[in-house]
Every structure is written in structure tokens, then in C-alpha cells.
Amino acid sequence: MAHWLFQEEHEMLRKSVRGWVEKEIKPHVEEWEQKGEFPRELFYRAGELGFLGLTYPEVYGGSGEDYLAGAVFVEELARCGSAGVAAGLGASVVIAGPQIYKFGSEELKQKFLVPTITGEKIGALGITEPNAGSDVASISTTARDEGDHYVVNGSKIFITNGVRADYVVTAVKTDPAAGYKGISLLVIEKDTPGFTVAKKLEKLGWNASDTGELVFEDCRVPKANLVGKENMGFYYIMQNFAWERLVMALEAVAAAELALEEAIRYAQQRIQFKRPLSKFQVIRHKLADMASWIETARSLTYHALSLFASGEDAVTAVAMAKVYACETANRVADEALQIHGGYGYMMEYPVQRYWRDARVGTIGGGTTEIMKQIIVNRLIK
Structure with a gap:
């Protein structure tokens, strides 16, 4: 529709x-x-x-x-x-x-x-480090000014596309003493001496994507690769978070819908006690709940999208959408797996992948806890 x-x-x-x-x-x-x-x-x-x-x-x-x-x-x-x-x-x-x-x-x-x-x-975006996730200001990768180059030292982790990216837009500290006001963005190409992919990380979900741990050791990056102005990186990162988080909410709603469709299909085909699971009231009510959660998540996400697309302040609405949509994707996928019973736990059924893939939605792009902090901060202000 x-x-x-x-x-x-x-x-x-x-x-x-x-x-x-x-x-x-x-x-x-x-x-x-x-x-x-x-x-x-x-x-x-x-x-x-x-x-x-x-x-x-x-x-x-x-x-x-x-x-x-x-x-x-x-x-x-x-x-x-x-x-x-x-x-x-x-x-x-x-x-x-x-x-x-x-x-x-x-x-x-x-x-x-x-x-x-x-x-x-x-391309890839390199922000997260072993000791700095949601707290972007605490990154420790440094970029030392050496004339027409920066010399970068540090590491990044959980970087999507990190293994095969041709370049990484990397958050670095150009002024380590200035906290978040000392962060800059550098485009670092994969063949730059000193830049290595330490390893490809094994994950619970998102298995078809490569996620890497990156290391920079005296990596010389031309100053021409500075994105925007020096020490403005934190502000640049924050400005794009709204779209990134909105995308995650949109994906979560679509993924939840996919899990519901799979649950309905299975419930109609699986026969127990001489009738399909879809004939049992407890299963029918589960499906009704799942559909209601999805439509609520879609409405909240589309509201945030309409604000964002029209250029209005969408920060609060986007944070709410990401929380509710990603939590909903987890709930729906979990219920879909439960409806499958033992078969839901088997790798041959796609519902197990929907369940695994959904889990990272409440972590990546800003955790649910960080989103709630943003919401309440703006409510109080």
C-alpha cells in the first residue's frame, strides 16, 4: 500500500x-x-x-x-x-x-x-576504536602535522567495508589536547604505506559484509586529503548521524516486515495437532502484535523522514525512530523464530539470519542508550 x-x-x-x-x-x-x-x-x-x-x-x-x-x-x-x-x-x-x-x-x-x-x-568511515565507541570525543588515533603531510598513528575497529575499502574517511586527533574540538577527518587510501588491515572480524550477523580492524603506523597522508577544515571533524560527523540513523530505522522496519512475512508463511504451512499453526489463537495473536509493532515503527520512522527531507529539525524524531524501529526488529525477529520452533534454530531457515542480523541495530550508529540520552536532553532543554 x-x-x-x-x-x-x-x-x-x-x-x-x-x-x-x-x-x-x-x-x-x-x-x-x-x-x-x-x-x-x-x-x-x-x-x-x-x-x-x-x-x-x-x-x-x-x-x-x-x-x-x-x-x-x-x-x-x-x-x-x-x-x-x-x-x-x-x-x-x-x-x-x-x-x-x-x-x-x-x-x-x-x-x-x-x-x-x-x-x-x-568507501568506509573509520571512527570507532577499541576504547572509543559512542564516546567519539575519546578517540586516540592521532595525526601529527608535518608540513605537507599528516603522520597518522592509531587503530580503528568494527569498520564496515574496512577490509576491501579503497579509502577510509578517518577520524583523527589533530589537536589531542582539545578533546572533541581537536578532531579532524582525513581520507586515507588503502595502499598508503603504514595503513594495514589487521584482520577481518568474525560477526554474529551481517555476515555478507566485511568488517575490519585497521591499524595506522606512521602513515603519511597528504594534507590535500583533509576533509573540510582542521579540527572540525566532530561537527561533520554529528551532522551526518541523522541520515545514518534514519537509514538504520528504515532498514529495521523493512527487515521486521520480512521476518513477519516468513513467520506467516511458516505458520500457514506447518501442521501440528492436525491443523496449521496459523489456526491457533496464540499464534494469530502473535502475528497481530508483530504487525502492529511494525506499523507503529513505520509511522514513527516516516514522520522522522518527512521532517528530515523537508529540512526541519529531525534530531529528536530520528532518535525516537531508531530506538523504536530497531528494538521492534529485534522483537519481531525473535517472535518469528519462536513461531518456527526448533526449525527456527536451524541454519537452513532464513529466520535465524533475520534474528542475528537485527541484533546490531540497537548498537550500531549510536546505541539505544545514547539515543535515549539524546531524546531526554532535548526534551529537558
Whole structure:
């Protein structure tokens, strides 16, 4: 059912993305999950179809669409059944790309953003460290000024696309004594001497995406790779968090819907006590609850999206949407697994993947606890 927020052109895009997902992604999900990554060619294909540049201007190879178009792509990609695929493609254009587009020089845009939109280059955003997660101000990776270069030392962890990214937009301390006011962003290319991928991390979910631990040892980065102004990195990071968190809420709603569909399908097919599970009141009520939670999450998320897309202050609404949508995805996936009974615990059924993939939603992009802190701070102010 179409929603008032989306216009005809958005629904046409939705049909196009859904067709691509059904034909070129879904049939390969199980294989990619087993391999622990999806082929790099998928970036090229998504770029070729124009999906990676929806929210970027035509001058950089995008199509100049609005954030609603970006939301449609996110929703339909999430329905592929592998959050890892969605995370890998999204990390490049939703998390790394915007930092360069909004704050980078024209040189950086041409060198990194343009090939990211075409799918020729893969981007990542490097913020989290072993001892600094939600507390961005506490990062310890440093960038020492040495004339026309910065010398970077430190490490990053839990970086989506970190293993095969062509570049990482990296948060560093250019003024270690200044706290969050001393953070800058540098684009560090993967072949830069001193930059190594320490290891590919094994995860509970998102298995089709690569997540890496990165190490920088006397890594010399040209000053031309500074994003925006020195010591403004913290502010740049905060500005893009709203869109990143909104994307996670949109993905969570779509994933929850997928889990519900799987639960309904199983309940109609599984026979116990000589009748389908879908005939038992307890199961029917579970399905009704799950559907109600999803629609509530969708309404809250679309409200936040409408505010964000129209340029209004959406920080509180986005935080609320991320909390409720991601928590809902966990609840729905858990109920879907419960409806499957013992089979839900078996790897051959996709519901176990939906359950595993959903869990990180309340952690990544700002934990539920941090979101609640943002909400209450703004309520009190």
C-alpha cells in the first residue's frame, strides 16, 4: 500500500529497485552469506543502475533525487534478506560519501566521490576504536602535522567495508589536547604505506559484509586529503548521524516486515495437532502484535523522514525512530523464530539470519542508550 509521503516517481523507483533485488541479489544471498562477502561487482551494478547516486547531484554522477528516493532504495535493498549486503553498499554511499560531498574539497569529490557513485571505489568511515565507541570525543588515533603531510598513528575497529575499502574517511586527533574540538577527518587510501588491515572480524550477523580492524603506523597522508577544515571533524560527523540513523530505522522496519512475512508463511504451512499453526489463537495473536509493532515503527520512522527531507529539525524524531524501529526488529525477529520452533534454530531457515542480523541495530550508529540520552536532553532543554 502506497504511503502519502511518496510520490509516483518514488513508487516507480521502488518497483525498479525491487525488481533488481529479486532478480540479482536474493538468489545469491545464501552463497554470499557462506562466503562472508558479496562480490565487488555488485557495487558496479548498483552504480550502473544509478542507485548509488540517488541523493547526489548530477555534476558528480548522481541523479539529484531527494532523500525520499534514498529512503526507497534503502527499504527495498533491506528486503533482500541479507543485512550484510545492505550494510556494505550503504556504508559506501550513506556513511562515507556524504562526508566528502558535504565538506570535502572539489579535488576530493572528483577523486573519491565520483567513483564511489559509479561503484568503482568502495568507501568506509573509520571512527570507532577499541576504547572509543559512542564516546567519539575519546578517540586516540592521532595525526601529527608535518608540513605537507599528516603522520597518522592509531587503530580503528568494527569498520564496515574496512577490509576491501579503497579509502577510509578517518577520524583523527589533530589537536589531542582539545578533546572533541581537536578532531579532524582525513581520507586515507588503502595502499598508503603504514595503513594495514589487521584482520577481518568474525560477526554474529551481517555476515555478507566485511568488517575490519585497521591499524595506522606512521602513515603519511597528504594534507590535500583533509576533509573540510582542521579540527572540525566532530561537527561533520554529528551532522551526518541523522541520515545514518534514519537509514538504520528504515532498514529495521523493512527487515521486521520480512521476518513477519516468513513467520506467516511458516505458520500457514506447518501442521501440528492436525491443523496449521496459523489456526491457533496464540499464534494469530502473535502475528497481530508483530504487525502492529511494525506499523507503529513505520509511522514513527516516516514522520522522522518527512521532517528530515523537508529540512526541519529531525534530531529528536530520528532518535525516537531508531530506538523504536530497531528494538521492534529485534522483537519481531525473535517472535518469528519462536513461531518456527526448533526449525527456527536451524541454519537452513532464513529466520535465524533475520534474528542475528537485527541484533546490531540497537548498537550500531549510536546505541539505544545514547539515543535515549539524546531524546531526554532535548526534551529537558
